[in-house]
Amino acid sequence: MSLLDELFQEASESNETLELFGESEGFEHGTYGEFLPELGNETVGSWLPEVGARRPVRPAQRAPAPAGPCTRPLLRGQCVEGFDFNRADLKARHRQQIRDLAQCILASQGNCRPITSFRVVGHTDQVGPANFNIQLGQRRADAVFRELVTVLNGLRPGLGNQIGAQSATESRGESDPVDLNDRAKDRRVEVFLRNTVTAPTACSPFRARIRLHIKIFVEPCIPISVMLENMRCLYGLIGFLVEVGSTERLKNLPSLDGNDAIDVGDCVMGTVTPEQRLLFANRNNAKANEIVAYFVRATSPLSLNGCAAFPAGRPGVVITSTASEWTLAHEVGHVLGLNHPDDPQPGVNRPFLLDRLMTAGGTANILDVPRIQPCEIKTIDQSPFKSNC
């Protein structure tokens, strides 16, 4: 897996914090030490821990629902280790890893979740006076910050200054150790990345809008807000505004409730079961060309993450509790006329196109923001289930 893959693999449900620069540091003789940052009231939801030792430091708080611009956590990256004891200067390998990180930040500028700021946190072990370690941790954080800004400016003039102006450093000194039996692990710098997605407020300059209505029987494991944000990001990149027209909690219907698995038959487009007809009859607030997403517990008789078969005149999708964060966008893609580009065939061994939204390889396996091909955009353009801006 490439660094980019790792960096952009999302972990909205994660409770891990990863360290970026692990270390070997210190002050001599145990006179000075270092500590672990207390990430305190910062949440993984707004700052992505990043790049690090792939070693959990501590459970992080779950992100609160974002207000205004939404933010998403990123997780994973590379681990940089090896600050010398009582030193804050960067080694050659540190610089290489910072360059790699900068490349990831640069690459993010082209997708729907650009990294717009970062926070650099320096740490020390617990040897030495706490006040000294605060200063040492700050020097390390400053060194990493300066190098990152410089490298970013080198990659794209002004980018480092732009992101750096929104970013910050701090020192946690010795107060946040990761391993009391191995001081070297405590000597590190963590870099937390934050990306921002701004929800559009007007249809222009999009080419068209796709309007969804959310009907909830059961909340899926992946929050609906995450699925919606992903869908907005991806469809926004190709010029389609995704709007939520309404959200409604479905109460028990005459013969269906939230514990039911909805019978979708074999989930074949154009063919629906009585239960699908019953469910899809609930279209409060939805106009004829607007798509309703029904969040249900499961499907029967076969277990699916989602199903895009809908009764005539009632466009909609069923999304189950096991859906991935891309399932909603994928199923709506089917409603808009898109097909799997890589359906498996018995006896044929070919790789799935996991960089495509419509992959048959499972949207849970998509590692980065997937692609929608130009020919697929043309198909969506011709769909009756979008409206022009």
Added chain:
Amino acid sequence: MPVTLKQVLQWLNSDEPNYRAAAKLGVQILPHLAALVQGNSPEHAAKAASLASLIDDDRAVEVLSLAARHPSPIVRLAAAGGLRHMKRPSATKVIMSLLDDKDHGVRKLAVKTVALRPDSALLAKAAGLGRTDPHPQIRLLASRVAGGTRLA
């Protein structure tokens, strides 16, 4: 050529697996499906149960029996739904166990499966549920099934 677990997972990873095509891989994949049902991913376990339900073999019933005992109701739902495809007599016992499931969504789906698989023991059990199940929708549904009413 033997089918590997990885190949089976390739079929099941899809958001909408093509179960009927995957079932053509045949009985050789049943050990993999049994392993998946006993694994730590309820999503894969549920999909493995669904796939097993389309393979006409007593060992597939065993896979569904494992799924019927899974701690996740999502997996038990997959077993209850899949059993409608199972014509083997050995499936009756598994359906019977799901009619006693603690999750009323699972029980309800199992009752629907009975409707598609008339069997005297199952119909008798459904009749009992029609009188005693704590969930009113299930009582109504089970009574209709036991009475031979065709479900819509």
